[in-house]
Amino acid sequence: MTTIKKIAEVSGFSQATVSRLLKGDTSLSVSEQTRKTIINTALSLGYDRSKIKTTIEKIALLFWMTNQEELQDLYFHQLRLTIEKYAQENNLDILTIKHEDGIQSLPKNISGFIGVGFFSKEEMRQLKIICPNGVFLEMNSEPEMFDTVKPDTDRMTRHAIDLFLKKGYEKIGFIGGAYHNPDINLDEIDSREVTFRQYLTQKEKLKEKYVFSGGKFTVKQGYQLTKQMIEQLGDDLPECIFVASDTIAVGALQAFNEVGIMIPDRLELISVNDNDIAKFVSPPLTTFRIDVEELARTSIDMLVDQLIYPREITKTVLVGAKLIERKSFLFDEKTK
Template identity: 30%
Template sequence: MAVTLKDIANRADVSLATVSRVLNYDRTLSVSDQTRQRVFAIAAELRYSKRKRRDVKTMMRKNIAVIQWYSKTQEHDDLYYLAIRKGIEHQAQVYGFTTTSIFQNKLDQVGDDIDAVIAVGKFSPTQVRQLSELTPQLVFVDDDQFAQGFSSVVTDFTFATSRVVDYFWRRGIQDIGMIYGQEWSTDQQVEIPNQRQQSFKQALERRHAYHPEYVLAGDYTSQSGYVTMKRAIAALGPRLPHAFFVANDPMAAGALKALQQAKIAVPGRVKLFSFNNTSLAEYVYPEISSVNVETELMGKTAVDLLVNRFQDAHQAAQRIELGTTLVERESTK
């Protein structure tokens, strides 16, 4: 006798509707990854097959190339992109896909057996074209290529940065500095615009409180944050801002070290607010307040977008922007 959705629902201890939506890859369904995995596992165990749609096993035979613009070393130094990749891998397992990680945009390492590409990082127009030639099933993460016709998963930088400025402003701090990063695509063709820096400038210009001398550029590494903050301390002296927004956690950790070496109290004299909220923000003293970015969810969402494409190759490109939250810790209290 044929296996029904009700059989799976009874075994999984979920509703019939939940089983139907999970097996139809409904991305809007709010259930845990564990529940999805359980439903798929029971469906496979009972050898359930759907009529008029590809069965679970057919959907599961997919190989995704995860093309990371960072090198392995860079990825481990900046846990932001590592967390995105882990999110991709975890969600791929939910659907039974296999993933192949390729670092530093080395497209010559992409095999002929891939079914889709998830490109993680920042890419020049030339690189976008090269990626699109590999497969039509292409999703970008942390790079907004929606205008070029490609599905993209991005983070809200503008509102998040504005909320950090509001956070300091409500506490009576109006001299706010920023340390941000400058980057180029791996082919050195395009300098990557820093949305956090642009949003920071706009937020303070609206308040007539933007001071360009309070804004310094680094390269997203801890050493860069350290050197850049030392430069600010030397150049500004007693005019050093009472608060800094730092573009990522490694730079914030380096800036904290420079302040501590100069015997400038944090948060007493200078408050620090970072971005990304990786585990590094909690492993320094004092712990650093940070904007929490749903990095793993970014990766998972990219896989979900591919599933939609596998079901309907003609589906229009989608742009998904994920929200952020502020996590307050000792560096701003």
């Protein structure tokens, strides 16, 4: 177990100074460099971070989502709240900065940042100069500049397709949104759709007419895309659909319910996220549960790791997910 004595020996400061600092003694006056040296020494030796009662670092959450986008996509709302909570629990002073504030509003005393949302390459280059220590969640257009933490949606997509194929389905559909590229101001195909197309092509099962995608990841967009599917395909609907997010799936269920298409009797659905709403819609969604707590925890841990152990290479961490069985897709002997 790491002791105050050991931290004092390695850092070169007295046990009294180390003890007072780690206990959050506000009457202690030390330089910023001394504070950082003692804290980094303690953490590098494996000292329990929860026992450090003074602010470890000041970091920023760059939340590049509008208020409307956050409200429409519950996943990002939950992600923001969880990052802020986990940072505070670990004695990190966190400042949330929105897109409209701009990168220029980033204070000079910030040690690192966590980025959520769509950043242009120019913004990335500015950040590398202003604050080189950073972790991006979900989307990172410059993975060689900054660390990345994201859910392994490629694996989720393949898993869903495998379940459909095990049931003998031939007509496999997709409903999803798109990624808006700020550099060219155009929507681009989302990675879930890319994987969906590639994997079904490998299986020689891809049918283009069953793919409906584009726009934001919202309930309204899910409803509109599903209405298009129903109008264009008529009785030739897919037997099953992989939906890119629960939010889109809610809109899809509304559209199907309006015309009396019963889920899972007529077709089955699997979606992604496991937002709170997933269990309350009709039917409740079978969905991949993305562990937002784990995403937040990993991003904070990776950022602190950068600050303690500076490195030239970047890391990408893929976080898995658990498939939650409800009523929109029913497991049988083939799929268990």
